Amino acid sequence: MADTLKTDPPPKALVAGADGxxxxxxxxxxxxxxxxxxxxxxxxxxxxxxxxxxIVWTEVALALLLWIRSPFKVLxxxxxxxxxxxxxxxxxxxxxxxMTSVRLNLEALAWSSVISLGLAYLTVVPVFRPLVAAVSKGxxxxxxxxxxxxxxxxxxxxxxxxxxxxxxxxxxxxxxxxAVIAAIPKGEFDHARTLRMSEWRTVWEVVILGTADRAxxxxxxxxxxxxxxxxxxxxxxxxxxxxxxxLLGESKHFLLPEVFAIQVVILVVGLLQDxxxxxxxxxxCPYADLALERK
Amino acid sequence: xxxxxxxxxxxxxxxxxxxxxxxxxxxxxxxxEIKDLHRPGFTQxxxxxxxxxxxxxxxxxxxxxxxxxxxxxxxxxxxxxxxPVQRGTVGVVAQDYPLFAHxxxxxxxxxxxxxxxxxxxxxxxxxxxxxTRFGMTDHGAKYPAQLSGGQRxxxxxxxxxxxxxxxLLMDEPFSGLDMLASQRVSSFIQEMxxxxxxxxFILVTHDIAAALQVADSxxxxxxxxxxxxxxxxxxxxxxxxxLVERDLCWRDGITxxxxxxxLLQEIREIxxxx
Numbered sequence: 172m173a174d175t176l177k178t179d180p181p182p183k184a185l186v187a188g189a190d191g192x193x194x195x196x197x198x199x200x201x202x203x204x205x206x207x208x209x210x211x212x213x214x215x216x217x218x219x220x221x222x223x224x225x226i227v228w229t230e231v232a233l234a235l236l237l238w239i240r241s242p243f244k245v246l247x248x249x250x251x252x253x254x255x256x257x258x259x260x261x262x263x264x265x266x267x268x269x270m271t272s273v274r275l276n277l278e279a280l281a282w283s284s285v286i287s288l289g290l291a292y293l294t295v296v297p298v299f300r301p302l303v304a305a306v307s308k309g310x311x312x313x314x315x316x317x318x319x320x321x322x323x324x325x326x327x328x329x330x331x332x333x334x335x336x337x338x339x340x341x342x343x344x345x346x347x348x349x350a351v352i353a354a355i356p357k358g359e360f361d362h363a364r365t366l367r368m369s370e371w372r373t374v375w376e377v378v379i380l381g382t383a384d385r386a387x388x389x390x391x392x393x394x395x396x397x398x399x400x401x402x403x404x405x406x407x408x409x410x411x412x413x414x415x416x417x418l419l420g421e422s423k424h425f426l427l428p429e430v431f432a433i434q435v436v437i438l439v440v441g442l443l444q445d446x447x448x449x450x451x452x453x454x455x456c457p458y459a460d461l462a463l464e465r466k
Numbered sequence: 467x468x469x470x471x472x473x474x475x476x477x478x479x480x481x482x483x484x485x486x487x488x489x490x491x492x493x494x495x496x497x498x499e500i501k502d503l504h505r506p507g508f509t510q511x512x513x514x515x516x517x518x519x520x521x522x523x524x525x526x527x528x529x530x531x532x533x534x535x536x537x538x539x540x541x542x543x544x545x546x547x548x549x550p551v552q553r554g555t556v557g558v559v560a561q562d563y564p565l566f567a568h569x570x571x572x573x574x575x576x577x578x579x580x581x582x583x584x585x586x587x588x589x590x591x592x593x594x595x596x597x598t599r600f601g602m603t604d605h606g607a608k609y610p611a612q613l614s615g616g617q618r619x620x621x622x623x624x625x626x627x628x629x630x631x632x633x634l635l636m637d638e639p640f641s642g643l644d645m646l647a648s649q650r651v652s653s654f655i656q657e658m659x660x661x662x663x664x665x666x667f668i669l670v671t672h673d674i675a676a677a678l679q680v681a682d683s684x685x686x687x688x689x690x691x692x693x694x695x696x697x698x699x700x701x702x703x704x705x706x707x708x709l710v711e712r713d714l715c716w717r718d719g720i721t722x723x724x725x726x727x728x729l730l731q732e733i734r735e736i737x738x739x740x
Contacts, residue, residue: 364554365553365558380568458567461611462611
């Protein structure tokens with residue numbers, strides 16, 4: 172007599188991936204894209220790229236319209252900002268100033284990444300946890316108060332600007348990364364241990380490699396914060412110039428079209444930085460977004 | 467002895483194992499022994515079901531058997547040589563089928579193989595051979611997030627096979643599965659056990675029917691009761707059923723036989739009192 176439990180294979184939809192297809196293609200709402208514009212007003216809808224493009228350009232147009240029609244007459248209009256940008260770029264050396272800022276930002280980002288990741292990974296060793304907690308508390312301090320101390324330690328000018336920016340980024344970066352590591356489920360450590368991994372090998376596999384995608388995301392957020400704080404640091408230490416120094420100069424003379432033009436440049440460079448880190452994340456960690464609804 | 471089955475060396479032996487958590491006894495004097503099973507004419511590993519209701523201490527015992535925690539007292543010895551269990555001595559497949567999300571399926575197998583001492587061509591060949599054996603040949607380049615639950619389970623088992631342990635502990639392998647999926651898992655476990663003389667699967671579960679369907683022996687973990695019927699803290703092995711001796715394994719249609727249904731009913735009646 173046939174075993175009653177050994178029935179025919181289940182229909183495709185019942186067991187995702189049973190037929191060799193990707194599991195995500197079954198019942199994955201993320202894969203079902205909607206083209207109807209009204210879906211944009213409903214929760215948890217995934218829109219088709221074309222519909223999304225329409226929404227983005229409509230919102231950009233609305234923002235521009237709002238800007239042009241602004242009741243605040245003192246605010247410069249887009250065309251004035253464009254002319255100011257042209258003048259800043261061609262006659263006032265915005266390009267070289269921007270390069271100075273970008274170089275400073277990259278240098279600070281590199282230092283703070285090394286320090287923050289190092290400190291965050293060291294939280295696996297209990298003796299370092301108080302140190303990391305103390306660094307993390309630095310978020311509540313003002314970098315202005317460190318100017319004198321850092322001048323004594325690192326000297327003025329470029330080293331001072333770099334150290335101030337590294338400090339400003341690190342206190343946030345290390346906090347976020349330490350939180351990522353603290354949130355690793357116990358099961359992931361146990362899994363590595365059951366594969367005979369030593370504790371240091373477990374740290375490498377679970378803590379360092381296992382959080383690489385999230386480390387990129389933390390870097391991305393903190394790089395954005397760093398770029399924002401850079402103008403402040405360049406305002407505190409004006410040697411070498413930079414867009415921050417330039418922004419303060421224009422602002423002091425109430426040259427609003429120039430101020431807006433520099434802000435636009437800062438925004439564009441910030442977006443580019445964000446895009447590049449995101450691209451690096453996607454290339455280095457292609458697995459990171461596979462299970463997300465909105466990819 | 468039915469089917470000429472004989473038992474020889476002790477493969478797993480728990481003696482007087484005690485474990486408390488937060489001052490509360492969870493396991494009390496657990497004694498348990500699994501012996502090596504031989505079935506003439508067959509390559510036959512074995513499947514042992516460790517049954518108990520939720521909250522009785524199965525997970526605590528699972529972690530001790532896996533070497534992830536140490537007992538407060540007592541010993542857990544594995545293999546014929548009686549080696550004290552440590553992390554990595556026993557293969558473990560946890561309930562959520564953990565895999566390294568940052569590695570592909572093939573990468574997951576290879577990293578486990580390296581831990582098992584394999585390298586070079588031998589590592590690649592063993593990983594490929596397991597992918598083929600587990601029906602995952604086309605999925606080697608995929609990441610765990612791209613696999614279904616069933617596929618993840620197979621890869622998680624294959625990963626433990628790469629390390630080469632003779633024991634494989636599985637925590638609630640039937641949890642959250644519908645009847646068909648549960649049947650697939652049972653068939654797969656039986657197939658794996660029957661393909662390797664040295665493999666012993668220990669299934670830690672509360673699913674009585676599924677365990678009886680796939681195991682060749684089951685033990686019940688539960689607490690003793692005092693005269694008033696109150697549970698005494700600390701679970702131990704309360705009963706053991708040899709399904710080979712009862713001729714309730716390794717044949718088709720077993721689940722519909724009166725003997726199987728009677729045993730199922732018997733254990734179901736005991737369960738609430740464990």
